[in-house]
């Protein structure tokens with residue numbers, strides 16, 4: 001099966017996940033940064049990866065996603081928040097909602113990714129009652145994010161995309 005993996009990544013987290021997903025496709029998937037705006041025609045699967053920016057897909061991924069028509073699509077993403085949070089679910093749902101109805105969404109994966117230290121420095125200047133001010137709970141989340149994506153995340157991403165590949169190969173979706 002022919003897969004295209006398009007990823008948007010500012011600091012490399014989402015790129016790491018994209019590279020792990022590439023290994024799932026035996027004959028290799030085409031791995032292309034979103035900046036190259038690859039044509040998605042002729043692929044059995046188009047996997048689009050983004051980093052979460054203010055609760056949705058980052059701008060570059062947004063414009064790629066909104067341009068897709070009649071494709072079989074799977075999404076993957078990294079974010080600073082916990083992957084089992086409402087914020088993670090909402091961010092993925094918002095990205096999925098950008099897809100035109102002519103596309104078919106067959107899978108998704110999201111995990112934490114370390115937050116740009118420059119952004120964390122800005123957070124430290126904010127008062128604790130600000131939504132991004134550093135409280136002990138947020139500091140713990142930032143410390144956890146700093147460890148991701150880790151080996152377990154990459155294994156999980158590969159498992160999700162292996163299932164997608166198997167289902168598509170079997171014609172089950």
Ligand SMILES: Cc1cc2nc3c(=O)[nH]c(=O)nc-3n(C[C@H](O)[C@H](O)[C@H](O)COP(=O)(O)O)c2cc1C
Nearest residue numbers: 009010011012013014051052054055078080081113
């Ligand atoms: C400008 C900016 C906005 C961000 N907004 C969010 C956000 O709304 N929610 C979140 O959980 N993480 C947010 N993050 C964290 C990134 O999504 C996270 O660090 C991601 O793994 C970065 O991926 P990349 O290395 O592929 O660029 C933001 C990061 C930046 C720099």
